[in-house]
Amino acid sequence: MEGALASIEGLRLAEYIRQSLYFFPFLESLHVVGLTMVFGSIAVLDLRLLGIASIRRPVARVAIDVEKWAWWAFALTAVTGALMFITNASVYYHNTFFRLKMAMLVLAGVNVAFFEFTARRSLQQWNADARAPLAGRAAATVSLVLWIAIIFMGRWIGFTTTRVTGTKPDPGVNIEDLLPK
Amino acid sequence: MTQFAGWLAATQASVWIASHEWVIPTIQSIHIVAIGVALVSAFMIGFRALGWTGSDQTPAETMERFWPWLAGSLVVLLATGALMVAGEPARELLAFSFWLKMCLVVIATALTWWVGRSQTRALTFVTLLVWVGIIFLGRLIAYDHIWGSWSMSPKA
Numbered sequence: 001m002e003g004a005l006a007s008i009e010g011l012r013l014a015e016y017i018r019q020s021l022y023f024f025p026f027l028e029s030l031h032v033v034g035l036t037m038v039f040g041s042i043a044v045l046d047l048r049l050l051g052i053a054s055i056r057r058p059v060a061r062v063a064i065d066v067e068k069w070a071w072w073a074f075a076l077t078a079v080t081g082a083l084m085f086i087t088n089a090s091v092y093y094h095n096t097f098f099r100l101k102m103a104m105l106v107l108a109g110v111n112v113a114f115f116e117f118t119a120r121r122s123l124q125q126w127n128a129d130a131r132a133p134l135a136g137r138a139a140a141t142v143s144l145v146l147w148i149a150i151i152f153m154g155r156w157i158g159f160t161t162t163r164v165t166g167t168k169p170d171p172g173v174n175i176e177d178l179l180p181k
Numbered sequence: 182m183t184q185f186a187g188w189l190a191a192t193q194a195s196v197w198i199a200s201h202e203w204v205i206p207t208i209q210s211i212h213i214v215a216i217g218v219a220l221v222s223a224f225m226i227g228f229r230a231l232g233w234t235g236s237d238q239t240p241a242e243t244m245e246r247f248w249p250w251l252a253g254s255l256v257v258l259l260a261t262g263a264l265m266v267a268g269e270p271a272r273e274l275l276a277f278s279f280w281l282k283m284c285l286v287v288i289a290t291a292l293t294w295w296v297g298r299s300q301t302r303a304l305t306f307v308t309l310l311v312w313v314g315i316i317f318l319g320r321l322i323a324y325d326h327i328w329g330s331w332s333m334s335p336k337a
Contacts, residue, residue, distance in 0.1 A: 022327070029319075033220075036316070037217070037220060039214065040217035061237055151213050152206075155210045
């Protein structure tokens with residue numbers, strides 16, 4: 001495993017991100033845009049299933065509105081997360097909060113599968129109801145708790161790991177160098 | 182501003198926040214959860230104007246559904262943001278990104294209200310971009326040196 005992690009860190013792309021002053025902050029920002037869209041859009045559906053919001057709209061309509069955005073945002077979050085991971089793979093791999101976060105992401109996936117195979121099967125029967133049957137409400141609650149916990153874990157990774165930066169000296173480039181004198 | 186940051190850093194609340202390791206990450210995590218609610222609420226209002234989502238709802242119904250959540254999450258964001266300023270006054274108050282972000286939050290909120298009422302497509306794209314820009318600026322507070330002499334931070 002250590003060998004694999006070391007070779008991931010040795011990738012030219014990983015080296016490139018470490019050496020750049022702006023690439024990592026850029027990835028972090030896109031990661032936040034992606035993850036907040038994932039959480040927010042999934043929450044819209046979860047709150048509908050729980051009978052808290054959008055209750056006058058059929059569940060299927062609400063789902064169509066948010067699901068495709070959630071998937072695109074998840075893809076963005078996964079790609080930017082993977083790019084941050086490769087810059088310092090061995091540190092993240094051994095970080096407890098990183099491991100908890102990955103475990104929770106798997107659980108969130110299992111929870112989606114549970115919903116698909118239970119409540120969603122009979123969606124046509126309760127589509128217009130103010131709230132979903134028990135299995136749907138349970139999945140929605142688990143989803144909200146997991147995604148909020150995932151956000152907390154993500155923030156804790158940032159506070160318990162040290163970002164590795166390049167060995168090149170800071171060229172001192174800033175916004176003023178890009179503007180006409 | 183440096184004097185004010187120094188005064189704020191010496192207050193009891195600031196000292197308490199700064200001396201407990203778990204407080205800042207907890208506040209930041211709540212802040213990010215609220216950003217999720219705010220961003221998606223603004224996007225749903227914008228996407229309705231673009232005809233991308235919620236076409237079974239009138240613009241007024243979409244505003245009725247999402248505006249209170251946007252307003253509510255903004256209150257949470259201001260409260261958690263204020264606590265972060267109290268905890269790390271110099272990091273926030275001397276950062277160019279912070280002040281630009283504050284201006285854009287006011288602009289984005291007003292634009293989202295306007296988009297929800299007027300359904301103007303071109304304005305919608307600008308509004309959504311401003312919200313994404315606010316998220317970037319929030320992260321960039323940690324890297325304020327990129328602004329050169331525009332940053333008041335001594336580290337820049």
